[in-house]
Amino acid sequence: MYAPVIQDPMTFEKFLAWDDGKGRNFELRDGVPMPIVDPNAKHEDVADELCALSIVEFALCFKASKAGDDG
The missing domain is CATH 1.20.5 (Single alpha-helices involved in coiled-coils or other helix-helix interfaces)
Structure with missing residues (x-):
């Protein structure tokens, strides 16, 4: 597994509008989008x-x- 480098935690509002472009599902953990397995x-x-x-x-x-x- 990898540890993404994010300088500023993502807000919930930004997370709702965010898309990684690969069609995967994510959850927001402590401001970091994490893929749902x-x-x-x-x-x-x-x-x-x-x-x-x-x-x-x-x-x-x-x-x-x-x-x-x-x-």
Whole structure:
């Protein structure tokens, strides 16, 4: 990875108008535009697992709250 040399941090307004001309996506970190890297397969697997766990947890909480409404 490279460290870009930027003398003045880029403002948010300048960042919104800025384009590197290569069609890549960037995020602004401490005034420095940094390219956004696509997730790899392992990142996607972790995200899928977290979503699945969240759905299960939500269902359990919903079921518990409904059981408490019966009385």
